[in-house]
Amino acid sequence: MSHTAHIRSHRKPRRSASTIAMRAGVAGGVLSTLAVAGASGSANAAEPVTQTLELPTLTADLAAQIAQSADATQQAAANYELQAERDAAAAQAAKEAKADLAEAKKKAAEEKRKAEEAARKAAAERASRDAQRAALSASVEISSESGSNSGSGSASASVGASAGVSTSTASGSAAAVVAFVRAQVGDAYVSGGTGPNSWDCSGLVQAAFRQVNIDLPRVSQAQSTAGTQVSLSNLQPGDILYWGGAGSAYHVGVYVGDGMFVGAQNPSTGVALKSLSYDPPSGAVRVL
Incomplete structure (x- = not known):
């Protein structure tokens, strides 16, 4: 026996084939798991990330503000429509007033013409009456002079004759x-x-x-x-x-x-x- 035989060898003992095979299988399984995990990670990395936003809760104040805004919009629309109607009515009234003014001017001109015509006729008739009055006055004066010479009875007859009646x-x-x-x-x-x-x-x-x-x-x-x-x-x-x-x-x-x-x-x-x-x-x- 060697003098070193009782000393345990420092070299690792040889592994048996079964141990090696088992360890190879474990390693292979781990590698497979890692490969799958890596593939899964790559696939997940390729997919887009969807971000979920939380909407604010509709409170009573916000609802009131929305309602007021809607009312204001409706009122503005109503005011615009009312103004449009007023503008249309004003335009129509102006058109009618213009037509009425033209008609009034026409009537006034016609009335003026009639008044002038009536005035001319009245003036002509007045002139005619004045002429007849002058002639009758002259006849009365002549008759009066005749009556003073021939008596009142003949004067009455002279007036009638001179006046032509x-x-x-x-x-x-x-x-x-x-x-x-x-x-x-x-x-x-x-x-x-x-x-x-x-x-x-x-x-x-x-x-x-x-x-x-x-x-x-x-x-x-x-x-x-x-x-x-x-x-x-x-x-x-x-x-x-x-x-x-x-x-x-x-x-x-x-x-x-x-x-x-x-x-x-x-x-x-x-x-x-x-x-x-x-x-x-x-x-x-x-x-x-």
Whole structure:
């Protein structure tokens, strides 16, 4: 025996084949596990990471703010719509006002034209009456001079002859008409009056001719064309006198003879007996 035989060898003892195989299997399993884990880690690294955000909780204050914002938006929309409607209404009103103004100007121009025409006609009629009044005044003066030389009886006849009117006495129906209007002298003048104590001009004339069963129109315009037109130089008692145009007369009266007429003149004079020279008529019609 060697002197070193009792000393344990420092070399590692040889492993048996089974031990080696077992350890190789364990190592292989570990390596396989690592490989799988690595592959899994690579796969996980390739997948996108999804981040989850938590939404804030809808509190009562936030809900109130959202509601107020919605109300404000709705109110703004309503205000805009209301303003649009107001603008449209203002534009329409301006358009209508412009049209109304044009129509008013047109009417005003027409009224002005009519007024000017009426003024011209009135001026012409007034000039005609003034001329007739002057002629009658001159005739009266001449008759007065003649009467002073030949007596009052011949003076009355001269007035009638100079004025170109009849001095004959009314008879028959004419006498009844004349008597009626003379009986109303002193009555009041009232526009639209038809008696028995107040009259307007055409109301008096109509009532006078009703005494002899003649129904005349109510107004002076129609009465001025109710009979046959006669010359002012050939008047007879009972003739209807008119002032203004035939068919557009503004006043009527009844000739009673001797250059005189009776008419419901105006509120200040009432029904009065006047000379033709007081207000010369424009024309006359004979109904009887």
